[in-house]
Amino acid sequence: MSAVEVAGVPAAPVRRVSTRFLRSELRLIAVRRRNQVGLAALAAVPVVLAVAMKVAAPDTSDRPGGGPDFFAQITGNGFFVALAALGVELGLFLPIAIAMLAGDAVAGEANQGTLRYLLTVPVGRTRLLAVKYAGIVAGAFLAPLVVAVSGLVIGLILFGGGDVTLLSGSQVGFGEALLRLLGVCLYLGVCLSALGAVGLFLSTLTEQPMGATIALTMLTVASFVLQQIPQLDWLHPYLLTRHWQDFGELLRDPVSFGALTPGLLSAGAYVLVFATAAWARFAGRDVTS
Amino acid sequence: MSDLAVATHGLTKRFGSQVAVDTVDLAVPRGSVYGFLGPNGSGKTTTIRMLLGLIGATAGQHELLGAALPEHAADVLPRVGALVEGPGFHPYLSGRDNLRRIDAADRTAGARTSDARIAAALDRVGLGAAAGKRYRTYSLGMKQRLAIAAALLMPRELLILDEPTNGLDPQGTREVRTLVGTLAAEGATVLLSTHLLAEVEQVCTHVGVMHRGKLVAQQPLAGLRSDAAPRVRVLTDQPAQAARVLRTLGLTEVAETAAETTGQLGAVAPEKVVAALVHDGVAVRGFAVVAPSLEDVFVSLTGRGFDVSG
Numbered sequence: 001m002s003a004v005e006v007a008g009v010p011a012a013p014v015r016r017v018s019t020r021f022l023r024s025e026l027r028l029i030a031v032r033r034r035n036q037v038g039l040a041a042l043a044a045v046p047v048v049l050a051v052a053m054k055v056a057a058p059d060t061s062d063r064p065g066g067g068p069d070f071f072a073q074i075t076g077n078g079f080f081v082a083l084a085a086l087g088v089e090l091g092l093f094l095p096i097a098i099a100m101l102a103g104d105a106v107a108g109e110a111n112q113g114t115l116r117y118l119l120t121v122p123v124g125r126t127r128l129l130a131v132k133y134a135g136i137v138a139g140a141f142l143a144p145l146v147v148a149v150s151g152l153v154i155g156l157i158l159f160g161g162g163d164v165t166l167l168s169g170s171q172v173g174f175g176e177a178l179l180r181l182l183g184v185c186l187y188l189g190v191c192l193s194a195l196g197a198v199g200l201f202l203s204t205l206t207e208q209p210m211g212a213t214i215a216l217t218m219l220t221v222a223s224f225v226l227q228q229i230p231q232l233d234w235l236h237p238y239l240l241t242r243h244w245q246d247f248g249e250l251l252r253d254p255v256s257f258g259a260l261t262p263g264l265l266s267a268g269a270y271v272l273v274f275a276t277a278a279w280a281r282f283a284g285r286d287v288t289s
Numbered sequence: 290m291s292d293l294a295v296a297t298h299g300l301t302k303r304f305g306s307q308v309a310v311d312t313v314d315l316a317v318p319r320g321s322v323y324g325f326l327g328p329n330g331s332g333k334t335t336t337i338r339m340l341l342g343l344i345g346a347t348a349g350q351h352e353l354l355g356a357a358l359p360e361h362a363a364d365v366l367p368r369v370g371a372l373v374e375g376p377g378f379h380p381y382l383s384g385r386d387n388l389r390r391i392d393a394a395d396r397t398a399g400a401r402t403s404d405a406r407i408a409a410a411l412d413r414v415g416l417g418a419a420a421g422k423r424y425r426t427y428s429l430g431m432k433q434r435l436a437i438a439a440a441l442l443m444p445r446e447l448l449i450l451d452e453p454t455n456g457l458d459p460q461g462t463r464e465v466r467t468l469v470g471t472l473a474a475e476g477a478t479v480l481l482s483t484h485l486l487a488e489v490e491q492v493c494t495h496v497g498v499m500h501r502g503k504l505v506a507q508q509p510l511a512g513l514r515s516d517a518a519p520r521v522r523v524l525t526d527q528p529a530q531a532a533r534v535l536r537t538l539g540l541t542e543v544a545e546t547a548a549e550t551t552g553q554l555g556a557v558a559p560e561k562v563v564a565a566l567v568h569d570g571v572a573v574r575g576f577a578v579v580a581p582s583l584e585d586v587f588v589s590l591t592g593r594g595f596d597v598s599g
């Protein structure tokens with residue numbers, strides 16, 4: 001094999017538009033053992049929760065968190081295991097999962113020295129960030145879906161299914177309930193994507209993936225805490241986590257899409273601001289790792 | 290088309306108050322194997338990072354393959370294979386999967402030819418048998434080989450190899466030198482940074498010497514050697530007498546030990562030295578004109594030994 005072009009004046013190489021790099025990024029995330037274990041842990045939470053409810057229905061009266069209470073209904077219909085699990089995991093486990101992906105995205109590549117080799121390929125810095133963010137977004141939509149499916153399966157096994165009584169008191173068929181659950185997952189995917197944009201930005205600030213992961217997790221927890229302090233109500237509309245528990249609106253009849261709008265707008269604003277910040281930071285940065 | 294594969298003009302990089310690369314004017318002719326020589330910390334890697342656009346220059350410009358960077362990076366860099374500051378790969382992927390990832394990121398690389406090109410690159414660096422093993426199980430030498438393979442995934446007009454033999458055993462070092470020779474024979478220009486004088490002597494056609502961020506010399510290897518003054522070496526049991534003769538003839542830096550006398554030849558013809566020694570009755574047992582080693586050249590250029598820059 002002759003690896004080197006000898007003769008002639010070589011024209012600039014043809015650059016193809018292709019999804020190869022994006023697919024490679026998704027595969028990289030998927031084959032990483034730590035991510036597989038993380039996803040399994042996310043899926044295990046509803047199982048633990050459902051089994052605990054089956055063995056001994058706990059007192060749920062002083063449950064933490066501000067969302068709707070799906071626990072009370074679990075024993076009546078397995079469908080609610082999925083919703084209860086999503087509500088619980090939204091507090092910490094799901095954000096940590098996103099924080100892990102975000103930490104790997106840029107800081108992880110810098111830490112391993114793979115970033116400099118991607119950049120010399122060359123991968124344009126904007127394209128690199130776009131593909132990295134796409135990987136995080138894929139995780140943000142997959143994670144709630146996995147929790148929901150796991151919760152549904154174990155819920156149906158332990159408690160059975162049937163018509164679902166909504167928060168507003170009316171009943172819908174199981175099929176429609178599934179559709180609403182899918183809506184919940186999509187809504188949470190959007191919320192977690194916004195979190196991922198913040199994570200992407202943090203990831204461009206450091207060469208330590210753990211640093212970015214911990215920072216993003218702490219930001220999430222801090223946001224939850226601030227949300228609980230009534231004296232700071234002027235701040236609440238701007239908090240990242242402010243509208244996450246709004247997913248319960250999808251369990252009302254009729255669905256009040258208007259009630260979901262603030263959450264979606266807030267998420268969009270976060271994505272816009274932090275994706276831009278990540279780009280501004282990364283586009284001209286010295287890569288000395 | 291420019292006849293320089295790499296050209297820099299006043300390239301400078303400052304880290305805080307430290308000037309890591311100081312107004313460097315590199316000129317790497319097309320087709321050369323250019324030894325970018327300098328002790329640890331002299332600014333070689335920093336220069337290479339600037340060439341590849343990984344870091345921005347504080348001052349100065351540069352061109353690769355005749356095109357100015359960073360403006361034309363997207364057109365030029367696909368024709369450049371690079372190894373920078375050691376290997377960097379995903380530890381939990383195999384060597385082959387790591388190369389797949391790099392190839393997938395390259396918009397100029399065809400998906401259909403990918404497997405064949407990856408296999409060829411792995412074979413070229415002797416990593417074919419270990420291609421399926423996880424990168425984390427590789428020895429340092431295997432990691433280094435994989436990094437070289439990554440630079441060879443596509444046809445390259447220019448290879449920028451930063452200390453490519455680091456961590457390799459003597460056998461591996463020889464293989465890499467042979468590989469560099471082959472690539473050059475196929476028409477590629479090779480810019481090879483190293484802190485090993487021997488490496489430059491064995492594979493390079495040109496040499497640039499870095500010292501504390503400055504390029505203190507740059508020429509064809511032969512020129513650099515001949516510029517440095519040759520010395521005469523007289524084996525004799527009358528070293529003091531021989532030294533006197535050499536000084537009379539105008540040789541400088543005359544030094545004597547128990548069994549030999551040496552001196553810098555300068556413009557004096559060697560045969561005149563022999564005649565004068567015999568005429569003065571010095572018992573000459575041996576006589577030689579010694580070309581200076583590259584190390585001598587280096588010391589004469591920098592006024593100090595080959596140690597780490599501050």
Ligand SMILES: Nc1ncnc2c1ncn2[C@@H]1O[C@H](COP(=O)(O)OP(=O)(O)O)[C@@H](O)[C@H]1O
Nearest residue numbers: 288304309328329330331332333334335336599
């Ligand atoms: N990111 C950085 N920040 C600060 N100083 C640096 C950085 N990178 C390199 N240097 C300094 O620049 C000098 C040259 O380093 P380098 O280019 O790596 O040398 P070489 O590759 O010749 O061994 C060294 O003194 C080093 O400490």
Ligand SMILES: [Mg+2]
Nearest residue numbers: 330333334374
């Ligand atoms: Mg170096």
